[in-house]
Each structure stands twice: as C-alpha cells, then as structure tokens.
Amino acid sequence: MHASINTLTSHTPAPSTSRKPRVLKWRVVDIVVASVIGVASGVIFWAWGLAWSPLSALLAFTPGLEGLLAGGWLFAGVLGGLIIRKPGAAVYTEVVAAVVSMLIGTQWGFSTLIWGVVEGLGAEIVLALFFYANWRLGVALLAGAGAGVAVGLLDTTFTSYAALDIGYKAVYFVSAVVSGTVLAGLLSWLAVRGLARTGALSRFAAGRESGPTDRALSQPAQ
Amino acid sequence: MSLMTPEIRPSAIARVNPVAKLAVALLISCALMLSIDWVSAAVALALEAVLLAWCGLSARQFWLRTAPVWIAAPFAVLTTVLYGQDSGAVLLSAGFVSVTEGSVALALAIGLRILAIGIPGIVLLATTDPTDLGDGLAQVLRLPARFVLGALAGLRLVGMFIDDWHSLALARRARGVGDGGGLRGRGRRFGGLAFALLVLSVRRGSKLATAMEARGFGSDIPRTWARESVFGLRDSLVVVIGAVIAATAITAAVLAGTWHFVLA
C-alpha cells in the first residue's frame, strides 16, 4: 500500500506518512476524541446497565453465566486504545465512560469508578505488552480478554458474586473473559475498521493505514 | 439535557466541594466492599439514612434517582439465595440450585450491602454539578487540566448524542428499515445506530478539539482558573464524617463477630 503512495507523490519532496516517527505525547485532538468516545460509551454503559437488570434476572437462574453480560462495560477502553494509540488511552477512555454512566446514575454508585479503572488497566496492560505498536485483530481480542480477566477477578472478589460457590465463580470468570474477548475485543476492532472507512479518523494513525484518505486517490481504478 | 447543568437545590451538601463528596463515597464504598456481612452494611445504611435529611433532594427525586439500586438489589439477593455458598440446613435443592440457611443469610447481607454502597454515591452525585467537579479535580486534586477539561467538554455533548440518536432512529424509519426482523432485526438496528452515533461523535470531537485549540487550549503554559475551587474546613469535616461512618460500620461488624473479609 505505502509503496503506491510513494509513487504517487514522488514528485513532491514530502515524506511518506509511514516514515513518521511515532509520537507518544497526547495531542489535544487525542484527548478530546478519547473523551468524546468515553462519553458516548458511558451513555451506552448506562443503557446497558438498564438492560442488564432484566437480562441478569433471566441469567440469575443459571450458575454464573451472568458474566457473559460483563463485556457490555468493557469495550470503551479497547475502542479508545485502538483509535488513539497512545499510552493510557484505554484506561482514560474506560474511566471517562464509567464516570459518565455513574453521573447519569447506575445502581453501583461510586464503585463504578473503581471498576472502570481496573477494567481499563486490563486492556491497557495488553496494549503495553505489545509496546503500543501492534493494532491487529489478535491484539484487540487479547485486550478485550484482558479487560474480561480484570472484571472477572473484581466481580468474583468484591461484588455479590463473591458469595457464590467456587465452581460458579469459575463459570462466571470464564464467561466474563469470553464476553470481553467478543464484545470488547472483536466489536471494537470492527468498529475502528468501519470508522476508518468513513474518514472520521483522518487525524489518527488508525484512520490512515489503508492508504491516502483523499477520495480521489483512495479508489483508483484497480 | 439537565446532566451538565442539573437543577441542584441549595442545600448543605450541595455547597460541599465535590472532591470531598467523592472522598466520602469512595471511603464508604471501599470499607463495605471489604466484607460481606449484614452488620456492617446495616450500620452504614442506618447512618446514611440519617444524613439524607441534609441532601436537599425531594422525595420524588430521591426515589427516581435511586430506583436502579432498588431494582438491582432483589435480583442479586435471588442469585445468592440460589447459588450462594451453602452452609447450615438445606431448605431446598433441585439441580444446580440449592437453598440453605447459609445462602439465605448471605443473600440478606448482599441486599443490604448493595443499598449501602449504592445510595450514598447516587445521592452525592445528584447534588454535584459536573463543572464544579471538574474544577475540584483539577485544582484540589491537581489532576492534569488538559484531561479534566477534555472530559468536561466531551460530557457537554451527551445532550447532543441523545438528539442524534433520536434523529438517526427516525431516519431509519424513513428509509424503510426502521422496524421488523424480530429480535435479530432489532439487534442489528441497535448496532447500526450505535455505530452511526460513534461516527458522528468522533467527527464532533475532532471539530471540538480544533475549536478548543484555537482558544489556546493544550499549550504548555500553566493555565489559570476563572473560579477557585476551595477545599475548606467544612469540606474536611464532611470527609471526617464519611470516615467515621466507614469505621463505625467495620467496628460494629467486628464486635458482632460477623465480619467476613472477602479475600480471606
């Protein structure tokens, strides 16, 4: 892909984007877009919290499968991390989302904030392990799973699920990880890919990977 | 949307620095989360109920705001009754499900604990203006101003997202794909709406970032604050009250012999 950009721009002295040094400092647009994603996710968290009550009531008759619903609160961190690509993006986005849902009003009150921090860290650690340099599907899935591990540990230790039998706790933990991998990892990755195609990410590296973003050149007659 | 500029009635608690309220709620939440027992939860709940008199919320507002907790608690109780760690006499047993004296007692503790953790957080937040919270976080706690203000600016877009969501849903109806398809169709529509909202919000965010930068935001000079966030004697006192509630709850549970540390 990048080779074709270079041939197109060979007459200009401008360097290709692929050779740009990676900047890890947050720009204003990074902060604001991460915040906006966090806020939008927070509203979805809140709505998910409302839907969660009846859904978990259904699952309340199953041994620990309520963990499958946990992923609905994990996607913000992975999404923010994948779009912003800066250290701390996953934690920041997840925390903003948690605080927003808390401000609107959830049944978990201030503990929502603590959960947000830990879930964000779960995803953040995975992204950091890849030195904030790999943004492929596999890493996204792992980041989702990381958030799932975090919430699984928290829920089975500090919430009402701590009162469950150890076997049910294990079921809960595994279903939380599965939920994180799919709902937070896979869906976020798909969302970022879709966003990049709409041109909305033109100011982010995540939106430029597939080639030049000007329309005239993004669809050559090949 | 009233989230950003909520109508907060002047009350003793509304005047407290939001950072102090944050500290109180965190203290009580953390203390109660360390144990699952009915004494600590019940004591904390009782003390909180006394303080509610000063919160300035009308009865209607109070029930409306705390409704999620009242709905969530019974379900958590149910799960625990059915699947909680069993002990004591077996009351009922069928397949996975087993109800024992132990799991019923645990369920009672869980129900009280959810109320005791949930209610103060919600009530304190309902009396807090996000702008004041931002001021406090940046000036009192010295969190990075760029991030606090970025989040605050993003928060302002919530009302707009709700309008967007409404328009997006109407537009789908106009395009012939607004209904039908059963549960799967509903799921797909929700996914499509959420994605469209994400696209709109990222675009809004990019534009907002430009507007903020154009007003000097994000430079390296330390900024000034038009309004000072003061953390005074009254605010310290509020934190102390929170600490006392947390300590009393723990002490009562230990003395009563019901304290059950979650990591033990």
Add this chain to the structure above:
Amino acid sequence: MTGARVTASGWGWRHAGRARAAVSGLDLDIRPGERVLVLGPSGAGKSTLMHALAGVLGDDEDGDETGELLVDGRRPSASRGRVGLVLQDPDSQVVLARVGDDVAFGCENLAVPRAEIWPRVGQALADVGLDLPLRHPTSALSGGQKQRLALAGVLAMRPGLVLLDEPTANLDPEGVVEVRDAVLRSVEASGATLIVIEHRVAVWQQVVDRIIVLDPAGGILADGPTDRVLSAEGERLAAAGVWIPRFPPAPPERRNRSEASEAEVLLHAEGLCVGRVPFARKRAVVVAGELNLTLESGTATAVTGPNGTGKSTLALTLAGLLAPAGGHLTAADALAAGLGPAPHRWRSRDLLERIGTVFQDPEHQFLAGTVRGELAIGPRALGLGGAAQTERVDALLHRLRLDHLADANPFTLSGGEKRRLSVATVLATRPRLLVLDEPTFGQDSRTWAELVRLLAELLDEGTAVLAVTHDEQFVSALADARLTLVPGAGPAGSPGGATGRLSSGLRRRIGTEPL
C-alpha cells in the same frame, strides 16, 4: 490593541495520509486592521489556511508544511492568543456548560490572572450583544447565539487577528445578521485584522475591503479591492459555486400548471398539533398547534418561520415519522393506497413508496458503506429483484452525477455530494410525497441550482413536495404555497403561487406547556 500582520511566502500544507497538498505555493501580505474575504471553489484549501493561521493544523503527526506562514513575524503556533478562530458548526465549538465559563475558557488557557478574566468576559459578552447571566446553560442557546458566544470567547482573548470560517453558513437569516453585526462592532472597537471565509458574498460584501480568491491548483487566483475582484472574477466564481449577488443561479423552468395533470389530494391536516416526546418523558410537548394544510400532487409547499416554531417537528409529523400531538392528519386514498389514514402507524417499509424524507443533516440517514449500497437499500426493502435494483440505482447515479463516486463511502463525500446522495436515496423508491428539511442549508450555488432543478422536474412529474426552509430564493423559485409559522397566536400564511387557498384559515398557536 492593534491588528496583526499576516505574511506567507511559498506556503503549503499536505494533510497526513493525503497524496495531494491542500494548499501550495501561497504568497500573501495582509496589513494590520485590514478586512479580507477569502473566496474559492470548494477544495481550494480555504479552511486549511484558516486553521494554519490559528495555529491548529497540528504538528508533524498531522501533516507536512512547506514555505513560511507568519503572523506578526512569528509562527502561528507560537503566537497563541494573538489569533482567534470562529468555526462553521455552532454545536461543535461550545466548550463548557455555562456561558460565563465558556467565554473565560480562552483567557484561562492564556494564563490571564483571575481578577482580570471576569471583566474581560463581561466586556466580550457586551461586545457581541449577548445579555445573559453568566451561569446560563450554553445548551439552551440558539445557533446564532452560540456563534456569538464563540465570538465572545475569541474576543475575550483580545486577539489581533480574528478568523471566521463560514461563521454564518449554518444559521437562519436572523442569526446571520446577528453574527455579522457582532463581528463588525467588535473589530471596529479593537482594530483587529479580520479574515472571513464565506460563500455567500452578499453578507460580507459591504464589510470587507479586500477579496482574495484562492486557486485550487495552488497560489492565488485574484487579489484586490472588493468591487474590482467581484467584477473581474464574479462570473467565474459564480460558476464555481460561490454566491455572487450579480450572478444568481438561474431559476428552474416549471411546466405550466394548466398543462399538468389534475392535482390529487394526498395528505390533509386539520387542527394538527405537533410536538416531541422529550427524553425520559411520556407525553409530547406541543411546539406548534392548530395547523390546517392540504398537500396535493405536483404542488410545492414551503414551511417558513423563525427558529423554534416547530417547522422541523411539523415536517417529521407530516412525513409519518412522529405521531401527531393532537388534531387530525389524514392520508387520502391516493397516498395511503390501501393502508389506514394515519401515516405514523404505517410500517417503515410502507413509507418508502408513499412519503420520502430528506433530513437536514444528510449524515443522519446514511446506512451503507458505499454510495451504490446506500441507493440500493430502499429498493431492496421494497423487495425489488436484483436487476430492477441495479437499474434504479444506475439511473439515479447518473441523474445526480454520482456515477464516479459509486464505490466511495458516503461519509467521505463533500457537503454538496452528500446532499445530492441523501435526495437520491429517497428518490430510489419513488415516493408520491417528498418532505425536505432545509434542503439548501449551507449549499453552494451550484448544488443549489441542481437541487432546485431536480425538484422542479419531480413536481412536473406529479410528486408533491413539502420543504421546511429559510431560503427565500428557494421559496420564490419553487413554492406554490407557503405556510408561515409565527410564534404566538394569530393568523399567518400568505399566498405563494397557484394554490392560494392555503393563505386563508392558517392559524398557529404556540403552546409550550405540556398537554
């Protein structure tokens, strides 16, 4: 406070990830206190230049710079606060929740001492004529007020250069005048240099003393005193889509109504009240009431009136998207074609061939990943076969000059292309009634002329059109009848064209209280 000087020599910018430079080879010298209007066809890099002058283009991560662009001899990014920028979209530049805080935001960032901030805030609000309490919520402001707030935020920074990037494109006529006058008052008082981008020249013509026309191929096409540039370049600019008062777009030809086939009644409203159900509430709040209206085939009806009178809500109700809040809305048999008389009870799919709606923001109605896919959604929902789908889509692509964009993502189109596509998606299912909300808002004169011509053709073919609009040119080019909504009680509505009967008995009462 003196105005800033702007100089450019061989300046250019290429956005990261783009193959083509947005601006190149630009040489410029703007003297302190000058008032300049920057024109150019879309894609000439006007906004890029404004962003660069404001120092918000970003750094190496965002793109590559060539040449030199200086404000008072310094790089713009090093002279923050010396330059203030107001952008086009009123909703995307309000930063904080309270009016006072929002104006103070820039001062805080520039580290102005607290004691000095509030007097500056008061002064700036007075300069732009916003007489509101400091704690007033910014979400309650109108578009024009939001733009004046943004201007106040900029003025409080005491800039030497004020940049306006299409500040009035998204405003109603009242808002346009509000903002223009506020700008004038304030630059007169401060002596700041002013640079404006706006494709409606008439708004700023009397205010600026120099016009610069950017060349999409790079550099400058024309530069000089307002009148000279307009007389030399006016025709060429008008052809490129700039609104030049002397070269208005040609009105469309309508077939003589007597030749047209007999008009059929499609939709009839009697004592109709419209309103929306607010978030987390059960009952609708009525915004407009007691409306009487008849929509007939081959007839265009314009709905006009100031902001906040419920025009859009009325359009959405007539389109069968919102339930009426009171009164009667009846679809005649000609429109209902076998369904019940209440459009809002029809299934989503049943609306397609009956009522088509074009939303104010085209992005709200995009669903697919490509332009072709977008056009196929309606026909597919109707259950048309593959061949019939392709035929309709191809015909529309051609008719609306979107052929070359068939595989592009709808969100990546330009403003005019998005508008054309949003109209095309609706036409794909051939509805008998077309409802449009501000179809010409923010459009350049070329898109405007195309749109009006297309609607005239549809009208001649027998489609009924209802358009909510602030655009008087649009009304006089197309409307057969006009419904004017006015705040408060009293008769309104004036004869527009052939069907004068709308003029009588049109009443509107405003009721802000819940039913």
